[in-house]
Amino acid sequence: MSEVHKLYPLAASQKMHYYTVSYCPNKAVLNIGTSLTIENDIDFDLLKESIYEAYDRSECMRIRFCKNENGDVMQYVVPKEERDIEFFEFGHWQFEDAENEMKKWTSVPFERFDSPMNRVVMISMPDGYKGIYLLVDHMTMDAQAIVMFFKDIIQIYCHKAYDIDYPKPLASFIKALEKDLKYEANSKALQKDREYWTEVLKQGEPMYADMTGDNLLERQREETNNPNLRAAVCGIQSCDAEIAQFHLEPNPSDWLVTFCEKNNISMATLLLMALRTYLQKVNNNQTDISVQNTVSRRATLAEKNSGGTRIHFFPCRTIVNLDETFLEGCYKIRDAQNAVFRHANFNPIEFMGMRSNYFHLDRGQSYEPISLTYQPLSMRSNDILPEVRYKSNWYTNGVAAQNIYLTVMHRSLDNGLDFCFEYKKDKYSYNDLEKMYYFITRILFEGVRNPYSTIEEIISNT
Secondary structure, eight states: OGGGSOOEEOOHHHHHHHHHHHHOSSGGGGEEEEEEEESSOOOHHHHHHHHHHHHHHOGGGGEEEEEOTTSOEEEEEOSOOOOOOEEEEOTTSOHHHHHHHHHHHHTSOOOOSSSOOEEEEEEEOTTSOEEEEEEEETTTOOHHHHHHHHHHHHHHHHHHHHOOOOOOOOOOHHHHHHHHHHHHTTOHHHHHHHHHHHHHHHTOOOOOOOTTOOOHHHHHHHHHTOTTOOOEEOOOSOOBEEEEEEEEOHHHHHHHHHHHHHHTOOHHHHHHHHHHHHHHHHTTTOOEEEEEEEEEOOOSHHHHTSOSOOEEEEEEEEEOOTTSBHHHHHHHHHHHHHHHHHTTTSOHHHHHHHHHHHTTOOTTEESOSOEEEEEOOOOOGGGTOTTOOEEEEEEOOSBOSSSEEEEEEEOTTTOOEEEEEEEETTTOOHHHHHHHHHHHHHHHHHHHHOTTSBHHHHHHTO
16 A cells, blocks of 8 residues: 555654654553543534544644565555544443543554554543544654644534634645655754764763652662762663643642743743752752753744654753752753754754763663653633633553653643653552652742742752
């Protein structure tokens, strides 16, 4: 089938995910399961038409993968999606059972080659809300692309049902891909970015700080008889994972947003500051902290609206002394992240390889105990019809490639913040995550109320 379509290589962001699925025994590791439901009644025939139309408008939802004659993984886009859109009635189920059923759907891996990489199911929930369950493969979509696809379906539906304006066309995934591939073909921009990341390595070796403060690094220093060891082996044999989700109320969430606006920093910067301060607190006031941060490469309008997966992971390393203020720490992170953003098109896998070689790391050694994603987009009701109430949900696929992956996003109903920890069950417990959330939010509020307090004071007061 694939030979009749134009084939394209994988972009660096897709290669990163393919590397993950290649080495993880559970192939559902790239599955992302979500749902969007609304309080209003829905004409499911009209919704089905809208979903098909959204498929036509979104190239990334029609991606297929294949291997060429050399065994390289390639991709192509089929002209039309004609699979049946399923419907599932949960109306008479217990809500917890309905949630568990969608978790089961999320744990079923896709056939990797010459096969659709998503599944859409129209759902009717026990609470009367109705809408869509969406399962996608991370090689084809990230969180922003998912939100964009949901929004496109709802806007098309509202155009048909309520005669609101038809949504503007989406940007081309293929054109965005071609731009990425041109950059990766040893362009001058690529060479400049490689020089930047080489200079980052020359700044010195980071140091691992575990989320539980359990002296993992000290134990491994004793085991290896190397008191100068700075990287820790933190990989766990099992990939079995669970999600712990905590909800921050709208008012305190607004305090954080206001603080960011007042001090000209991003929410991601503030969250990184809270994370690194927590790590500093539980690791004997260690000042050198590194956290893996997600960079969404969507600077232009075309990149924002092209779908696909455009996230790259890079470490955010900062050295913040105890006598520096909370706000000074925020500014250090902001400056570090601004530099990363300018060079974020670089292949993260290549950088990790460069870092391993430069610091002579053994397999499994790392400096970052946690990865952070801040998702600024939410499906707000006032985007389309002000009187319509929405709910959105994310479902675990039961497997994780990283020990802890924290996603922070705004709720659709009230714009409060949700903290969603995906964690490996044999490394952490729910109580560990609850404790982390408790202290991270305490640090956030203490820092926002007293931005000129020193880190030593912040740690002491939390």
